[in-house]
Amino acid sequence: MYDDILVPTDGSDSSTAAVEQAVAIADGEAATVHFLHVVDVGTEMSASASGSIAPQLTETLEDEAESALDDAASRAEETGIAYDQVTREGDPHEVIAAYSADHEIDLVVMGASGRSGMKERLLGSTTDRVVRTVDTSVLIARA
Structure with missing residues (x-):
């Protein structure tokens, strides 16, 4: 039923629950799971990154992406399912939608809430x- 499953992951508890759900579904379907981490270049953190703070922030965001993707990949490897790991920059919901369309994703599995700033609380969640x-x-998926 599912050949390609997309899991946007940020390392949050609900994101971890999404990874678990996707891996369980993929294992039963012999599907490929695409783990996607989106570095939100429009957040207040990146908007305030000027001067000497920018390299440190970039390194921190890259480390968070790598950690979230490595955790997801470890879970997939334990089960023996096929997976891809991808990091993109942009507005998370736009990147997720574009990736889903470009890769003919059959199912998106997301956490109910993840890491977000004030912007997300005011305007609604990426999942929505x-x-x-x-x-x-x-x-x-809920944590």
């Missing part, structure tokens, strides 16, 4: 935006 913009089914 993805549900409204992708053309595929979305499974929302």
Whole structure:
């Protein structure tokens, strides 16, 4: 039923639950899981990154991405399922929607809430935006 499953991951507890759900589904379907970490270049953190802070912030964001993707990949390797790891920059819901369309994703599995700043609390969650913009089914996992 599912050939390609997308899991946007940020290392949060709900993201970890999404990884677990996706791996369980992929194991039963022989599907490939695409682990995607989006570095949000529009957050207040990156907007305030000027001067000497920018390299440190970039390094921190890259480390967080690598850690989240490594954790997800470890879980996939334990089960023996096929997977890809990808890091992109941009607005998370836009990158997730574009990746989903470009890779003909059959199912998106996301955490109910992840790491977010004030912008996310005021405007709504990335998960809500993805549900409204992708053309595929979305499974929302809770921690």
